[in-house]
Amino acid sequence: MPFTPKPNSALLIVGHGSTENPDSSTPYFDHADEIRKRGLFAEVHVCFWKEEPSMREALFMIDASEVYIVPDFISEGYFTQEVIPRELELDGPTTRKNGKTLHYCLPVGVHASMTDLILRRAKEVAGDAPPSDTTLIITGHGTGLNQNSTKAIKDQVALIAESTAGYAMVTDAYMEEQPFIADWYKMADTQNVVVVPFFISDGLHSYQDIPVMLGVRDEIGPAASQSEVFHQNPYKLREKTLFYSSAIGSEPLLADVILDQISDFDKTHHPAAPSPSENPPISDQLKQLIRRSGINQIGQIQIYHDLCEYPYALSHIEDEDLATQPAYGGLDQYYGPSKARELSTYAEDGEYRFTKGKTNLRRGWVMLLENEEDLRLALDQFYPALSALFLRFKEGELPVETLREKLGRQTGMYRYAGSISDEGAQKLVQKVCGPAHNCAKRILWQLDEHTQLDDSEASRFDGIPGNGPRESAIPLLCREACNHFVAECRKAAKAEFDNKTVASEA
Structure with a gap:
C-alpha cells in the first residue's frame, strides 16, 4: 500500500x-x-x-x-x-x-518484512548452496541488559524454520551470550553454513569482531570503508563451506x-493531523544570518554567498584564497550537499572524526549549493545540529545540561563514569577539551548547578577556530558533554578507584 x-x-x-x-x-x-x-x-x-x-x-x-x-x-x-x-x-x-x-x-x-530481507540476503550470498544441506545462522550481539534484546532474532529463527525456505536447520547465535557464534561449526551438521548478521550496519561487529570469531580473520582489521571488503565467499573452514553475508540493515x-x-x-x-509550524524555518534564519548579518564562518568552514553563479558555497577556512579564484583555484568541486558527510568523516591523515568539532577538517575542496535548504543539509553534516543550537542560543533559549546531569543518565558500562570526582572532572576538561586537544567547541556546561569549570584555555575558548573576526562567525557550542568526554570520565573514574584501592592496601 x-x-x-x-x-x-x-x-x-x-x-x-x-x-x-x-x-x-x-x-x-x-x-x-x-x-x-x-x-x-x-x-x-x-x-x-x-x-x-x-x-x-x-x-x-x-x-x-x-x-x-x-x-x-x-x-x-x-x-x-x-x-x-x-x-x-x-x-x-x-x-x-x-x-x-x-x-x-x-x-x-x-517488522514482519524482516523475514523476507534475511532470506534475500542469505540467497544472495549463497545462491548455489542447496538449502536442504545448509544451516542458516542468524547472529546478533546478545546482552544481559534486557531480555528482549534477542527476541527479534529468535522470532526470525522460528518464522524461517516454519517457512518453505527449506533450510536443514535455522538457529541463532550471539557474540556475548550462548549459543556463541564462535561455535558455529558445532551447531551445524550440514556441509554448508550461512551466517547472516542481524545488525543495522556493517560496522565494528559485523566487519571486525565476528569475522575473528568465525575464523575468517586472525585479528581485528580496519573498518570496511578503509580496507578491501573481506567477503570472499565461500570460506573453507572446519571442514565446512561457510558463507558470511553483510548486515541485514544495509539492505536498501x-x-x-x-x-x-x-x-x-x-x-x-490514529494521531490527529498536525498544524504547520509557526516558527520560521532554520534555512530562512540561516539566510538572514549570512545575507543580512554578515555571518561567513562556522567552525573550520568558510561560507560564501553568490560565489560565481551559485547562491551559496563552502570551503575550508584556510582555502578561502583558492575558492575565490577562477576555477575555484583548482580545489575539488562538489555540487550539492551529498559529499558533506564524507568530507567531514575523515581527517587528512585518515583519522575517523567521530566528533565533528575536531580541528582537523580536510582541506582542498569547495562545495557549491543551490539554495538555503542545501546549505542547511551540508552544515548539518559538517557540524550536526550546531547551526540550530546557535540560533536558540542567540535568542537566549538554549538549555544547557551540567556534567553531573549527563553522567547521571548513563547506563550499562558507562554508569561508572558518574563516580568521577569533581577534581578528576576538572582535570579531564583541561586534558581532553579545547583547541590544544583538537576540539573547537565552546563549553557552555559546568560540573553541576553550583560548580563552574576551573579557568583554563579549554573553558575560555569561544568556539571559533582561526583568526578571523569573531562577530562574523557562528561559534561551535557544546551544550552537553560529548560521548568522548563521557568515555574519558569512565576511564578516569576507574583509575581513581584503582589508585584508592592500591593506597588502602599499602
Whole structure:
C-alpha cells in the first residue's frame, strides 16, 4: 500500500553510531537520503546514541511541529525501551514537548518484512548452496541488559524454520551470550553454513569482531570503508563451506520498513493531523544570518554567498584564497550537499572524526549549493545540529545540561563514569577539551548547578577556530558533554578507584 505523504511532519531516524567505526552510521544516512528523495516528509533527520547529533540535540534541528521517531534498531530491547525514551524524554507512544508532538514507532527489526530481507540476503550470498544441506545462522550481539534484546532474532529463527525456505536447520547465535557464534561449526551438521548478521550496519561487529570469531580473520582489521571488503565467499573452514553475508540493515529496502512502521503507528494510534509550524524555518534564519548579518564562518568552514553563479558555497577556512579564484583555484568541486558527510568523516591523515568539532577538517575542496535548504543539509553534516543550537542560543533559549546531569543518565558500562570526582572532572576538561586537544567547541556546561569549570584555555575558548573576526562567525557550542568526554570520565573514574584501592592496601 502506498505511503501517505506527510508534508507537515518530520522523520527522525535514531541509530546507535560508534566512536570507533565510521561505517556504523552509514546505513542510517542512506535510509534518510532515500526517504528524503521521495519527498514524503517536510524534513528527514538522523541522530545517534554514540555519534552526533545526540538525541538531546536532534530535536533542535527540526522545524516541523510533528515528528515521527523510528528506532533503526534490530530488536525491541535495552536501547529502544530504555535509552531512547530516556534521552528523548518520551512518556508514551505520543509525547507533547516544547511545542512538538513526538510519535514513537516500533524498531524496524520487529517488522514482519524482516523475514523476507534475511532470506534475500542469505540467497544472495549463497545462491548455489542447496538449502536442504545448509544451516542458516542468524547472529546478533546478545546482552544481559534486557531480555528482549534477542527476541527479534529468535522470532526470525522460528518464522524461517516454519517457512518453505527449506533450510536443514535455522538457529541463532550471539557474540556475548550462548549459543556463541564462535561455535558455529558445532551447531551445524550440514556441509554448508550461512551466517547472516542481524545488525543495522556493517560496522565494528559485523566487519571486525565476528569475522575473528568465525575464523575468517586472525585479528581485528580496519573498518570496511578503509580496507578491501573481506567477503570472499565461500570460506573453507572446519571442514565446512561457510558463507558470511553483510548486515541485514544495509539492505536498501530498510527505507520501506521505516515507512511501514510509521504507517502501522498511524493505524494503531490514529494521531490527529498536525498544524504547520509557526516558527520560521532554520534555512530562512540561516539566510538572514549570512545575507543580512554578515555571518561567513562556522567552525573550520568558510561560507560564501553568490560565489560565481551559485547562491551559496563552502570551503575550508584556510582555502578561502583558492575558492575565490577562477576555477575555484583548482580545489575539488562538489555540487550539492551529498559529499558533506564524507568530507567531514575523515581527517587528512585518515583519522575517523567521530566528533565533528575536531580541528582537523580536510582541506582542498569547495562545495557549491543551490539554495538555503542545501546549505542547511551540508552544515548539518559538517557540524550536526550546531547551526540550530546557535540560533536558540542567540535568542537566549538554549538549555544547557551540567556534567553531573549527563553522567547521571548513563547506563550499562558507562554508569561508572558518574563516580568521577569533581577534581578528576576538572582535570579531564583541561586534558581532553579545547583547541590544544583538537576540539573547537565552546563549553557552555559546568560540573553541576553550583560548580563552574576551573579557568583554563579549554573553558575560555569561544568556539571559533582561526583568526578571523569573531562577530562574523557562528561559534561551535557544546551544550552537553560529548560521548568522548563521557568515555574519558569512565576511564578516569576507574583509575581513581584503582589508585584508592592500591593506597588502602599499602
